[in-house]
Structure formats: structure tokens, C-alpha cells
Amino acid sequence: MKLLEHHGKQLLERGGLRVPRSGVASSAEQARDVASRIGSRVVVKAQVPTGKRGKSGAVLFADSAEEAAGVTERLLALTVDGYRVHEVLVEECADIARELYAAVLNDPVSKGPLVLFSTSGGMDIEEVNRATPELVRRHPVDITRGLGAEDALEIVSGTDLPERSREAVAEALLRLYSVYRESDADLAEVNPLVLTGSGDVVALDAKISVDPGSVPRQQAVVAGAPASAQEQLTDLERRGRELGLQLIELDGDVGVLANGAGLTMTTLDVVHHYGGRPANFLEIGGDAYTKATPALALVLDNPRVRSLLVNFCGAFARTDVMAEGVVAALEELRPDVPVFFTIHGTGEEEAVRLVRERLGVEPYDLMDDAVRAAVAAAAHAAPAGAVPAEVR
Amino acid sequence: MLVRRGESVVVQGITGRQGSYWSQRMAECGTRVVAGVSPGKGGRDVAGVPVYDSVAEATARHHLDATVLFVPPMAARDAALDAISAGVRKVVFLAEHVPAQDVMEVLARARESGAQVLGPNTAGLVVPGETSVGIMPGFARNIFRPGSIGVVSRSGSLGTLVCLNLVTAGFGQSAFVGIGGDPILGTTTLDAVRTLDADDRTDAVVLVGEIGGVMEEEAAAYVATMTKPVVAYIAGRTAPPGKRMGHAGAIVTDGRGSGESKVDALTGAGATVVDVPSQIGEALRAAGAQPAEPDEAVRSSVRDASPSR
Numbered sequence: 159m160k161l162l163e164h165h166g167k168q169l170l171e172r173g174g175l176r177v178p179r180s181g182v183a184s185s186a187e188q189a190r191d192v193a194s195r196i197g198s199r200v201v202v203k204a205q206v207p208t209g210k211r212g213k214s215g216a217v218l219f220a221d222s223a224e225e226a227a228g229v230t231e232r233l234l235a236l237t238v239d240g241y242r243v244h245e246v247l248v249e250e251c252a253d254i255a256r257e258l259y260a261a262v263l264n265d266p267v268s269k270g271p272l273v274l275f276s277t278s279g280g281m282d283i284e285e286v287n288r289a290t291p292e293l294v295r296r297h298p299v300d301i302t303r304g305l306g307a308e309d310a311l312e313i314v315s316g317t318d319l320p321e322r323s324r325e326a327v328a329e330a331l332l333r334l335y336s337v338y339r340e341s342d343a344d345l346a347e348v349n350p351l352v353l354t355g356s357g358d359v360v361a362l363d364a365k366i367s368v369d370p371g372s373v374p375r376q377q378a379v380v381a382g383a384p385a386s387a388q389e390q391l392t393d394l395e396r397r398g399r400e401l402g403l404q405l406i407e408l409d410g411d412v413g414v415l416a417n418g419a420g421l422t423m424t425t426l427d428v429v430h431h432y433g434g435r436p437a438n439f440l441e442i443g444g445d446a447y448t449k450a451t452p453a454l455a456l457v458l459d460n461p462r463v464r465s466l467l468v469n470f471c472g473a474f475a476r477t478d479v480m481a482e483g484v485v486a487a488l489e490e491l492r493p494d495v496p497v498f499f500t501i502h503g504t505g506e507e508e509a510v511r512l513v514r515e516r517l518g519v520e521p522y523d524l525m526d527d528a529v530r531a532a533v534a535a536a537a538h539a540a541p542a543g544a545v546p547a548e549v550r
Numbered sequence: 551m552l553v554r555r556g557e558s559v560v561v562q563g564i565t566g567r568q569g570s571y572w573s574q575r576m577a578e579c580g581t582r583v584v585a586g587v588s589p590g591k592g593g594r595d596v597a598g599v600p601v602y603d604s605v606a607e608a609t610a611r612h613h614l615d616a617t618v619l620f621v622p623p624m625a626a627r628d629a630a631l632d633a634i635s636a637g638v639r640k641v642v643f644l645a646e647h648v649p650a651q652d653v654m655e656v657l658a659r660a661r662e663s664g665a666q667v668l669g670p671n672t673a674g675l676v677v678p679g680e681t682s683v684g685i686m687p688g689f690a691r692n693i694f695r696p697g698s699i700g701v702v703s704r705s706g707s708l709g710t711l712v713c714l715n716l717v718t719a720g721f722g723q724s725a726f727v728g729i730g731g732d733p734i735l736g737t738t739t740l741d742a743v744r745t746l747d748a749d750d751r752t753d754a755v756v757l758v759g760e761i762g763g764v765m766e767e768e769a770a771a772y773v774a775t776m777t778k779p780v781v782a783y784i785a786g787r788t789a790p791p792g793k794r795m796g797h798a799g800a801i802v803t804d805g806r807g808s809g810e811s812k813v814d815a816l817t818g819a820g821a822t823v824v825d826v827p828s829q830i831g832e833a834l835r836a837a838g839a840q841p842a843e844p845d846e847a848v849r850s851s852v853r854d855a856s857p858s859r
Binding site for chain 1: 568623624644646647648649650651654655657658659662673685686687690692693703704705706707708709710711714718731733734735736758760761763783785786787788789790793795825826827828
């Protein structure tokens, strides 16, 4: 769950890192007030949870409060990388002597936290990392011991950072690590972390994202995070989200209901393999396996759906429980699209019996046969010209 | 990591609905479930299995080789650390949505103590005819039968489909290793492939991967050194980029972790990569893998293999 810059900076500040004086504004008037309080040249930054704002024209400068109001007006009309701009951060300009880069993230390779540090901070850190990886220091941390003061000094000492600044920068790394730990971040990144002319270390940006699994115990941190509200969801996807179901709308006509992410992705692959086009990704594995009824209603609410494929392979998710939910939904909704089942694994015998007896439908023994039938049925129902390869 | 016949297993969270249900299913598969743990519920029993307050307490009465955790995500770290500090060497970590920093802590402690962790967010392990530790349908004879194919899968549901296809095609499994759908895992694809490569009863490996991450690419370098045939299937090759498909790691951004890169790496390493799971049997035959002994009982029991409610 990505936090907005101003939200991340609050966490950094609470964790003892210096950030510039600033204020959030959602109108030109508010921006004018903040800028006049600051009383010097300001930078105005669109608050959207996406990188590369500088290159997208979402970061502008203003020499007066009046000018700040004007650029805020322009920024509030922008959409950056799909995100509407609802607020801006008006911030005093720092006296930048040197731009650094610092981050702590969850690293799947070392299976622990990884500290990244570079004295070549600024907008193009990805490019620096690609072209000159030796300029980015990587320090895996043993999470049970944490990042120690000597570790932090060691990280900054291997660089061209002037001797006199090393201690202050090392201290900033320690604080960033604490913020990462305390907020259960999967990424806490400051780019740039700047050295000012007077030798202070200041965080000019903050990109903090909270690990999704930790959200239940980080309610205080994520409160007010924009997250999904600004994602580009279709109506069906939003309704799925409200039910705790991950639905992705696709552009095809074969509705798909399966359990487990792996099986559901595979089902989409197999539909493509036999010349069909899936209408959605929707999985009801894990704890969601009891939600078959609302899940199926969502799939069928997509007007493009011309046939429905139900593919269950029960491990933890019991196919009898899922089949009961699907059968109940079909009995209630009586959709006029044909339904094709294939069911295996935990609870199979009972699930097959339910489908056979209550719907009068015989599940296919082989998944490929069920997919072929569903693809063919969608093609027959489709307008001329949309015949899939398998049927031709 | 594999759990073999005769190894002793403790079930953490045994008094919960899933813990008690799956304890009995695992026992049906031959697993020696010798103890259960549920804090505050020591002294009871679940279907004849004694329950203790902690793993530390259970080890006073039982030798324990492995633990399987039916514990909610926010309690998973403490439960796993209880088992690791009590000296249990194999930890099957089923829970999904465990805070990633908790997972990293468990993995660090396990490393120090010489314990192995499978998961989190895994469906577990099956050695057909011997054991099933986790939430796989190891009892279903149309899905699992003893044989010589080792299967590695991130996903439990897809692993089930692949094992079903293997049995339908006349093969059996030496082992199924579910490694889990999270980005940070105790056992990676590479670790599991190594285990199966070293296993005498495994003649060929089926590697079931999915888009996202770089675990399949990392395993490919090792696959290139193997003499046992490897057949691979990568799920999600038709998924649109930028969409996370269920598993936390299953997303392709900026080309990283794309199906194409995994297919190229594995093909380059000498593996046969199939387009759909139903082609796995044929690919194994072409690679010289031997089907299991004919077993008429398997085919006739296909529809009565599942448990009743």
C-alpha cells in the first residue's frame, strides 16, 4: 500500500529525519497561504502515488505565494500516470549541495531487509543502477540484529561522501531503517536525500509503501492512505474489491471462475491456447473459497460473457463448498449462458454429485475438454466473424 | 525439504477448524501426527492426538521432526519461532498474508538454528503413499500415486491440477513440493529442484512456475547442470502486464519476471517447456521418463477418492 509523499514524510519526521517545512493544499488559496507562511521560494509537488513526477511536469517551482497559487491550479488539473491530482505539497526549497539516494526494502534474494545507498541520487537512480551498479551500495541486514551504527558508517564510508558528512548520513540511514521496521514497510525510499550547504541531511522526497500483509496491524500508519481509491478500477473490479475478491476484467467473452491464483492464471492460459478470450480473472482460493456465490454473480454481471467456465482443483479450498455456492448462485440467477464445469481434488465426489443432481450438468473429467467446450459455446453465441481457431 | 514415512509431525493450531480437519486428512495419508499445539488448550486431545500449550512443552514428551502451522497470519511468527527454538528442524508454514518482516525474522532464526522452512503461503508437501503435510489432497488417488516424478509448484491449486494430469497420463509422483506464492520464501524453486535432483526415487522433475519474481530464472542455471529430465510449465503467460494476478509476486512490470524470460531461461537450460499442463505427460515420455506401474485400482477409484463431509 503506497503512501503519498506528504504522508511518508510525516513518518520520516516522526522517526527523527529532517524534512523541509511544508504544507498540504487542495486548492490554490490553501497553496497561497502555505507559501506565504514559508516566505521563500517553494516547490509545489502533485501528491500521487507514482514515481517520475519530475519528468511528468508534476513538480513545479514558485518564487512567490501568488505564483504558488498559480502552479497549484495547473497541477490540480493534471492526471499523472493515471492518477488524478487531488492535493499538492507546498514545500520550502532546500539549499542542495549534494543529492544522495537511500532506501530500505524487502529483498527476496537475501530474504531480509536490504539497504541501498548511493551518492548519485536524484531523478535517474534506476539509470545509475543499470549503467553503473557499482555506484549503488547494497547492504543486506540480518533482521534479528538490525542495522547497527557501525554498519551504517561502513555503508557510507565506501563512497565518495566527504569525511565530515559521513556521520550525519549514517545517522539518517539508521533512522530510515527504524521507520521501515516500525511501519512494516516493504519499501522506504528517499530520493533525493540531500546534503545542504550548511551540512544538514534532509529528506526531499519519501516513497514509503506498507507491506499488504501488515496492514491489519498498521492501521495508524495507513489511515488516510489513498491506495485503491485512486487505482483505475472498473465498476465490476470495484465491486469485487468490496467483497474481498480480486477480479480483473479482461476483454474476452468466456467468464472464468477458478480457485487459487496459479490455477486461475492457468485457466486463462488454456482458454487462450484453444483460441478463446477470457472475460475476467477471478480467483476464490485461500480464505475466499466460501464466497463462490457473490463471485459468480460478479462474473455473470459482465455483459460480454457468453459462456461460463468453472474450474476447481481443491487443495485447501474444498470443491464441495465452492460447488454449493456456485450451484446456489446459478439456481438463483438462472443465467442464459451455458456453464461448463471441471472439478477435482478435495471434496470432489460431493461437488460432482451436487452439480449433476441440482443443475443436471455433467462436469468434464479433463480440464482441456471443459475449456474447449466453453470456448466453442462462446464462439457460437458470438456475432459472426468472432470464431475461434479451434472451431474453424 | 521432504517429510518421509515414520517422521513425527506436530500440528500447530490443531484445535481450530482447519487444523483438526487437516490433521485427520494428513493421518489418512500415512503422516505420523504425534502431537498438537494450541496455546491455552493443552491437556485436550483432537481425534486421539494429545494437545500441548507450546511446541517446547510437546518436545518434552515427543520427538518431533516437523511442524505444520494452521495458525492465523498475525500469530504465525511466534508459532514458528516456538517450533524453531524447540529444535524442530522442518517447518511447513501454510499461512497466507503473514507480515513480510515477520517472515524474514522466522527465516533468519531458522538459518541460525539449522531449520528448514517451506512457505509461507504454501500448500505443503506430499510423498504419495507415505505422507502429506499441509493442505494438499494427498488422499485423492486420482491425483497422487507413488511414482518417480518430482513436482515443484508455487501454487497448491495448480499443483493439484498438474498432479492430476500426471496420474491421468500414467505417471506417479516421488514427491510434491509446494513452495508458496509469497515473494519471500524459505524454500525457493531452486532449493526444491536441488532436493528432487538429489532424491534417489525421483527420475524426472516437473517445475511449475508462474509469472513474477526471478525464481524460475535462478533455478534455470542449476537445471542446465542436471541429468534428470525437467519439464516446465509457467502459468500466466497470457496475463496482461501490470496486473497482479492473485499471488503477491505474480505481476510483470518493466519486463521483469515475464513468462517469456522464464521460458527462455528454462528452454536454454535444456528443459522442455509446455504451453498447457495437459502436455506434461507427453513431454515426460518424450524425455524418457518412465510411467508408474499399471494400477487398475487408480482408474476405477477416480470418483470415490474424495472425503465425505
